Amino acid sequence: MSTASTYYTSIDDVLNFLSLSSGDVDANALIKAIQMAEAQIEAESYTCFAGKPCVSTLEYHSLTTWLGGIWMGAGIPIHLGHKPVRRILRFELFNGSNWLNMLNYPEGRVSGWWWCKYEDAVCYIQTLWWYQGGNEVRIQYEYGYNELPGYVRELATLLSARNYILMERNRLSMLESTQSISFDRVVEAIDAVVPSLMARIRGVGIATGLVG
Structure with missing residues (x-):
């Protein structure tokens, strides 16, 4: 597995959520999916968490x-x-x-x-x-905050999983046929939960001086 830094969730968290093993995924693609999720959280919250510099x-x-x-x-x-x-x-x-x-x-x-x-x-x-x-x-x-609230970690895990599914659809389609997994349904389940979590982080780091 790649050793690239992630802050708000871990490779193991995402794999456990998707019920996959490390051998089922492209490690670099998974790291990219996590980093994309972190960037989305930072864009929505206007801040960072878990001591990320x-x-x-x-x-x-x-x-x-x-x-x-x-x-x-x-x-x-x-x-x-x-x-x-x-x-x-x-x-x-x-x-x-x-x-x-x-x-x-x-x-x-x-x-x-x-x-x-x-x-x-x-x-x-x-x-x-x-x-x-x-x-x-x-x-x-x-x-940024030194703490990592549980709901931020949950949101990062869900967004990372969703990103990975959409990025690696062809690879995962083979797993669907052998493991009776519907990743389309996983995405639907994620989409049902994400809005409420996103609402909790939206704008928490906006300070008075921010314009636009």
């Missing part, structure tokens, strides 16, 4: 609605796109001519230049603000 695109944020000055204790908020945030990878502030690397400055609400509420995906700048021109902040970060 997901990284945001480089987000640009505007501070022009804040009229400058020193915001002691409160800070200028930057609402990020995905939650929860695990760590900040890149955080830069434009001063009118140059980008300042905020990671070179201390983090902290009391004595720092910036800080974040990681669970809520909101970062704050606490400093003298002297430039306004739009998209003054660019930031990139790692996000």
